[in-house]
Amino acid sequence: MRFNPPPNWPPAPPGWTPPPGWQPDASWPPVPPGWQLWVSDPPRRKTGLIIAAALAATLLVVVGVVVAIAMTRDTPQVTVTPPTTTNELSDEQQIEDVVSRFQDAWNDEDFSGFEPIVCQEMREAEEFNESDFLEARQESDEMDISVTSVDVDGDSATASVKGSGGSRDIPFLREADGWKWCDP
Numbered sequence: 001m002r003f004n005p006p007p008n009w010p011p012a013p014p015g016w017t018p019p020p021g022w023q024p025d026a027s028w029p030p031v032p033p034g035w036q037l038w039v040s041d042p043p044r045r046k047t048g049l050i051i052a053a054a055l056a057a058t059l060l061v062v063v064g065v066v067v068a069i070a071m072t073r074d075t076p077q078v079t080v081t082p083p084t085t086t087n088e089l090s091d092e093q094q095i096e097d098v099v100s101r102f103q104d105a106w107n108d109e110d111f112s113g114f115e116p117i118v119c120q121e122m123r124e125a126e127e128f129n130e131s132d133f134l135e136a137r138q139e140s141d142e143m144d145i146s147v148t149s150v151d152v153d154g155d156s157a158t159a160s161v162k163g164s165g166g167s168r169d170i171p172f173l174r175e176a177d178g179w180k181w182c183d184p
Helices: 047-072 091-107 111-117 130-138
Strands: 146-153 156-163 166-175 178-181
Touching: 047 130, 047 156, 047 166, 091 111, 091 146, 091 156, 091 166, 091 178, 111 130
Parallel strands: none
Antiparallel strands: 146 156, 156 166, 166 178
16 A cells, blocks of 8 residues: 555655654645545566566577587487377377467467467456567577477466476466466
């Protein structure tokens, strides 16, 4: 709660709170009808949380690149996978696909590609909007992460991913249209 002096009173210094027993100067005009002297503070934005998550993911990416280069330097391999439909993919493969799509949407600054692969809880959050997404993305580097393991338990799962920032577990939920990244 913060002190909210009416517009017809002299302005209070920033951050000033009336001490116990304080009374307004008798020469000041009365408080307008319905005016609230105490109001709730506005809710905090979670931009900092989004930026921190993006930085952690970026760090995972860098570590992943270094490890991948070190491990594949002497043994080049090419694997060709035939195209499949989502129904033919295992839960683990579907989750790996979501991680790949998440990374692509992040790197391409593509909010329309990002929105359908995150869970409903994330999409309904106040800070889930294109401008906050782009702001967080512009303050971070590109992402390069890979899935090291997936643990599926019914309609929820955890994918361990690694990248430049190390390893991290990401929660997933199965919704009506498939697996969704759900790290609110």
